Amino acid sequence: MTVKARETCELAIVGGGPAGLAAATLAAELGVEAVLFDEQPTPGGQVYRNVEATCRRQDDLPAFLGADYRGGLALVERFRASAAAYEPMSAIWQVTAGGKLGVSQRGEAYLTQARRVILATGAMERPFPIPGWTLPGVMGAGAVQTLMKASGLVPDRPTVIAGSGPLIYLVAYQLMQAGAPLQAIVDTSAQPLIRSAFAALPHLSGAAGELFKGLTWIAALKAKRIPMLAGRNLVAEGTSRVEAVSFEADGRRQRLATSLLLLHEGVIPNIQITTSLRCRHEWDPAQMAWRPATDEWGATSLDPIAIAGDGAAIRGAKAAVPLGRLAALDAACRLGHIAEGERDERAAPERAALARQHNFRSFLDRLYRPIESVRPLDDATIACRCEEVTAGDLRELIDDGFTDLNQLKSFSRCGMGQCQGRMCSNTVGRVLAERLGTGMAEVGHYRLRLPVKPLPIEQLALLKNADRNSKPILPVVAGDPSQRI
Secondary structure, eight states: OOOOOOOEEEEEEEOOSHHHHHHHHHHHHTTOOEEEEOSSSSSOTTTTTTHHHHHTOSSSHHHHHOHHHHTHHHHHHHHHHSSOEEEOSEEEEEEOTTSEEEEEETTEEEEEEEEEEEEOOOEEEOOOOOTTTTSTTEEEHHHHHHHHHHHOOOOOSOEEEEEESHHHHHHHHHHHHTTOOEEEEEEOOSSOHHHHHHHHGGGOTTOHHHHHHHHHHHHHHHHTTOOEEEOEEEEEEESSSEEEEEEEETTEEEEEEOSEEEEEEOEEEOOHHHHHTTOOEEEETTTTEEEEOOOTTOBOSSTTEEEOGGGTSOOOHHHHHHHHHHHHHHHHHHTTSSOHHHHHHHHHHHHHHHHHHHHHHHHHHHHTOOTTTTSOOOTTSEEETTTTEEHHHHHHHHHTTOOSHHHHHHHHOTTOSTTTTTTTHHHHHHHHHHHHTOOHHHHOOOOOOSOSSOOOHHHHHTOBTOOTTOOOOOOOOTTOGGGOO
């Protein structure tokens, strides 16, 4: 198939989740030539993945996935009805400081020049390195949810969910309704949700409905007699595949036999593109993750680049929509389609919607600190699964004098595998910070190189509409430890 390369556009939006859909829809309504580039074949992102096809199913899967998921259909339909252009199955492997995007689409690659770019790349599951986490049969809880949404696949083997955060109870509830053999939930949270929720309710104006949903899931799981245990120091056990999970509870070691272990301790911003761009980043101690520094409109330290949604900070799907709209309003203003006064007036209801989400998000951040996934690793635990580098290997290199994160990357090969550091950046940084007795803000993060997504050499060799004499300019902010080379 021959792909028609899109040479230019006013506004390029990367990512088809709630933030990207909201941004593209509003921008098009304001007269902006908006193009949404999305890796998936249909819009919806991770949270509303495959929502159009799923809502047309005649079985019980739409009901199992819940009203919040089905509610994403209206967002997708508004986008479909807008004048925004849609480029599905498009992986963005490059974004330059000047707004040039490298697109890989259906086996061909091309470049397109945008006057402004909104990155709506969303979040990724926080890496959860425990002993045995690379065994077959150990997965992220979000990955199983993705399989349910994309293909209607439900686990048919004994399953244990371990970790913390509202998603573990949502996924457990969905699996239970779908008839999966759910064995137990091992909660690594510092405090149970029920006790914390009732204590915090007077301070969470407007969040009673969200809390009630979580408590409803727990009540339904208890009614089905699904064991809910508190545990720490998880270990996935097995030889050729996972056979059990063990953990500490009530001062003793417990063990649960299982064929499928789902791990989850929250999500973190997906910052692959922004780190490759050398945008200024900040360490977020509340969410224990790196995030790009943005202003109130989502604009980054690079003039044409903005971010909307969880790619800037984890706020959830309900906040992603107003965040996408704010980024679109600012883009329309900068591109000359609306005046600043209209931008600010239209932004008022979006900011009010964000304010309603703020206290609840802060409550979740405090309640679900990722205690287990950020504890010190045993020497034998794999830190980088692509290159099979253990925490002990890293400590030996650090003791030999490799005390810069990107130097450590060069000599250990952590961050050079298929995922390009997505799954090990925070873990390797944490090992380095612990060994040096410093903080994550001081050790910085990986300096990524293009392409940010794997790209066949054949596509580069046959790159359409490429200026062979030009090179991407990647500015480095002097003195910023997060930009360390």
